[in-house]
Amino acid sequence: MSRSFLSLIGEIMISQTSEYALRAVVGLAQNPDKPHTTAEIARLTKVPEHYLSKVLLMLAKHEVVFSKKGLHGGYMLAHPPEQLPLLNVINAVDPIKQINSCPLKLKTHGTNLCRLHKRLNDSIALMEEMFRTSTVGTILSEPTKSIPLCESIKK
Amino acid sequence: MSRSFLSLIGEIMISQTSEYALRAVVGLAQNPDKPHTTAEIARLTKVPEHYLSKVLLMLAKHEVVFSKKGLHGGYMLAHPPEQLPLLNVINAVDPIKQINSCPLKLKTHGTNLCRLHKRLNDSIALMEEMFRTSTVGTILSEPTKSIPLCESIKK
DNA sequence: ACAATAAAAGATAAATTTATCTTTTTATCT
DNA sequence: AGATAAAAAGATAAATTTATCTTTTATTGT
Numbered sequence: 593m594s595r596s597f598l599s600l601i602g603e604i605m606i607s608q609t610s611e612y613a614l615r616a617v618v619g620l621a622q623n624p625d626k627p628h629t630t631a632e633i634a635r636l637t638k639v640p641e642h643y644l645s646k647v648l649l650m651l652a653k654h655e656v657v658f659s660k661k662g663l664h665g666g667y668m669l670a671h672p673p674e675q676l677p678l679l680n681v682i683n684a685v686d687p688i689k690q691i692n693s694c695p696l697k698l699k700t701h702g703t704n705l706c707r708l709h710k711r712l713n714d715s716i717a718l719m720e721e722m723f724r725t726s727t728v729g730t731i732l733s734e735p736t737k738s739i740p741l742c743e744s745i746k747k
Numbered sequence: 748m749s750r751s752f753l754s755l756i757g758e759i760m761i762s763q764t765s766e767y768a769l770r771a772v773v774g775l776a777q778n779p780d781k782p783h784t785t786a787e788i789a790r791l792t793k794v795p796e797h798y799l800s801k802v803l804l805m806l807a808k809h810e811v812v813f814s815k816k817g818l819h820g821g822y823m824l825a826h827p828p829e830q831l832p833l834l835n836v837i838n839a840v841d842p843i844k845q846i847n848s849c850p851l852k853l854k855t856h857g858t859n860l861c862r863l864h865k866r867l868n869d870s871i872a873l874m875e876e877m878f879r880t881s882t883v884g885t886i887l888s889e890p891t892k893s894i895p896l897c898e899s900i901k902k
Numbered sequence: 903a904c905a906a907t908a909a910a911a912g913a914t915a916a917a918t919t920t921a922t923c924t925t926t927t928t929a930t931c932t
Numbered sequence: 933a934g935a936t937a938a939a940a941a942g943a944t945a946a947a948t949t950t951a952t953c954t955t956t957t958a959t960t961g962t
Contacts, residue, residue, distance in 0.1 A: 608950065611867075618863050629908060643951050649910070662959025663907045678866075706895040707886040708773050711833075712766075715877050722870050731862040740861040763920065784938065797922050804940070817929025818937045 627666030674729030782821030829884035
């Protein structure tokens with residue numbers, strides 16, 4: 593019934609845009625030496641170039657990345673990977689909002705969530721916590737056989 | 748950047764359609780005596796009637812609810828609330844899919860997720876587990892001041 | 903200053919999800 | 933059998949997200 597909101601989180605959870613943002617940031621974290629153009633990042637992460645441009649713009653506005661115009665310009669991470677929670681990246685493009693009041697706008701409920709919405713909100717909170725406590729640095733240091741977003745060099 | 752995918756899970760997580768499905772099912776669980784028409788459920792849960800009709804159709808196809816045509820017909824739960832995990836409701840309309848292979852289709856990754864996607868998949872799995880282990884019965888028995896989906900009678 | 907590079911901004915289009923309306927089919931009651 | 937009720941199915945439209953293209957603005961190097 594839904595499209596892939598995100599290839600990334602299966603079908604649930606976060607938007608395509610958020611996955612793009614995460615890919616871009618992880619991509620930048622792996623090449624921290626110099627600025628990278630939108631075109632370069634697009635090639636590395638396989639995100640559509642012109643759409644990525646919008647995504648990077650939002651990341652820049654939220655100071656997740658730093659942009660530099662003109663020759664030799666491009667994007668760099670604004671903070672070291674260890675200090676950049678995934679949540680910040682997600683929140684820059686597609687903020688996670690908790691359920692603060694009844695989605696049905698029931699007057700007697702108000703800020704007092706019913707069991708359904710409380711349960712759902714608990715799930716949100718848990719997910720949010722996971723994204724808050726894991727940084728770009730964290731996931732880059734987790735052991736795996738695959739280099740994030742990149743083809744392996746050796747065959 | 749995204750609409751409310753779902754009022755319910757904030758902005759992240761599951762679709763509007765899934766929330767509608769959950770509301771309908773919880774609504775039916777609270778009135779288990781007789782079949783309820785789409786119009787009735789729509790009124791109770793504040794889901795757009797004609798859209799709800801499609802949602803109920805899918806729930807029926809996945810045997811989450813049971814439908815009866817004609818006079819005195821309508822929808823009822825196909826199983827007791829205690830035996831109906833929220834996951835089944837969600838999966839009927841908008842299945843949760845784990846990330847089984849690299850969303851970037853990198854050949855060297857294949858089924859071997861990179862750290863980013865592994866991390867994301869861990870989150871999916873956790874969420875899925877929560878929805879699997881909590882049934883409609885569970886959430887109805889959780890203590891709250893608000894009756895799920897309904898205005899409170901007493902003032 | 904001028905040319906080249908790259909982000910920023912704007913406009914438009916495609917795809918998908920959500921919503922509405924109408925017609926058809928199936929069941930129930932008298 | 934005929935009338936009524938309600939789901940099922942079909943067609944269409946609105947809203948939102950995702951994607952693409954073009955123009956403008958800012959920066960660097962010569």
